[in-house]
Amino acid sequence: MKAKVHVMLKNGVLDPQGEAVRHALGALGFEGVEGVRQGKVIELELSETDPAKAEENVRAMCEKLLANTVIESYSVKLA
Structure with a gap:
């Protein structure tokens, strides 16, 4: 399962990387970009076959390592 x-x-959390991308796009001539938020995507290959258990495990991974829940939010999608 993936x-x-x-x-x-x-x-409300300052995103300096997103602001740098917005500025660079303007410098390249792309007008009208008023804001950029940059994030990350993490793909996991799981041996778990039960979707409920897999989601529970991935959410625990997010809470403990993959996301800084003080300043970041996350979403999980199983495939």
Whole structure:
């Protein structure tokens, strides 16, 4: 089973990488980009076959390692 985790900074948290991308896009002539939020995607290959148990395990991974839950939010999708 595969799991895909999307991690993003929470709203209101300064995103300096996103701001750098927004600025660079403007410098390259791409106008009208008013904001950029940058995140990360983590793909996991799991041996677990029970979807409920797999999601529970991945959420535990996010809480303990994959996301800084103080400033980041995450979502989990199983495939």
